[in-house]
Amino acid sequence: NAGVTQTPKFRILKIGQSMTLQCAQDMNHNYMYWYRQDPGMGLKLIYYSVGAGITDKGEVPNGYNVSRSTTEDFPLRLELAAPSQTSVYFCASSLMDSYGYTFGSGTRLTVV
Amino acid sequence: EDKVVQSPLSLVVHEGDTVTLNCSYEVTNFRSLLWYKQEKKAPTFLFMLTSSGIEKKSGRLSSILDKKELFSILNITATQTGDSAVYLCAEDYGQNFVFGPGTRLSVLP
Numbered sequence: 001n002a003g004v005t006q007t008p009k010f011r012i013l014k015i016g017q018s019m020t021l022q023c024a025q026d027m028n029h030n031y032m033y034w035y036r037q038d039p040g041m042g043l044k045l046i047y048y049s050v051g052a053g054i055t056d057k058g059e060v061p062n063g064y065n066v067s068r069s070t071t072e073d074f075p076l077r078l079e080l081a082a083p084s085q086t087s088v089y090f091c092a093s094s095l096m097d098s099y100g101y102t103f104g105s106g107t108r109l110t111v112v
Numbered sequence: 113e114d115k116v117v118q119s120p121l122s123l124v125v126h127e128g129d130t131v132t133l134n135c136s137y138e139v140t141n142f143r144s145l146l147w148y149k150q151e152k153k154a155p156t157f158l159f160m161l162t163s164s165g166i167e168k169k170s171g172r173l174s175s176i177l178d179k180k181e182l183f184s185i186l187n188i189t190a191t192q193t194g195d196s197a198v199y200l201c202a203e204d205y206g207q208n209f210v211f212g213p214g215t216r217l218s219v220l221p
Contacts, residue, residue: 033153035154040157040160041157042148042154042155042156042157043155043156043157044150044154045153045154048153058153058154058183059154088209090209100214101198101200101211101214102148102211103202103209105208105209105210105213105218106208106209108208
């Protein structure tokens with residue numbers, strides 16, 4: 001009964017490097033989301049998915065890509081890391097839209 | 113991993129009522145406790161609490177942290193229908209964050 005699992009928990013990247021943040025859920029939720037949290041700013045939606053094979057942009061998608069090949073997994077890719085992407089990233093899933101969210105434990109990313 | 117418990121999970125009130133939402137947490141390496149309001153896909157930030165006994169206030173909303181008893185409350189006075197949302201609390205415990213399940217508040221006219 002893992003819920004939403006995010007890896008890694010911490011990462012330091014150099015400017016221009018790439019990385020993938022992993023997110024997996026075992027609750028058979030259709031909806032999955034990626035957020036970033038900057039201090040005092042709340043959670044900003046990067047991308048979301050309403051089911052396997054379907055993804056859509058959120059409020060702040062620039063610099064990121066996602067894929068949803070299975071119901072369980074929703075990885076977030078940073079292609080050319082920039083200092084502005086230093087943030088805490090959360091993955092979440094829900095059975096229905098805007099209801100009953102389960103959050104992952106977050107990834108603290110620093111780009112230097 | 114620490115655990116965050118919220119109560120009640122669901123609450124229905126009428127406009128003008130005052131509500132108190134509860135959040136309790138475990139502590140391994142506590143840094144802060146955060147409250148969010150979620151109406152749509154992205155939760156909006158309400159408060160971050162780090163010090164015990166200091167009330168944070170924003171309009172009709174206020175929150176306080178008790179680090180000895182490991183809980184926080186979120187008060188909403190003179191509720192309005194626009195307060196209807198899911199209220200999340202989350203603990204930043206240094207390694208990472210743990211979110212509670214949320215309290216679904218419905219305010220009826």
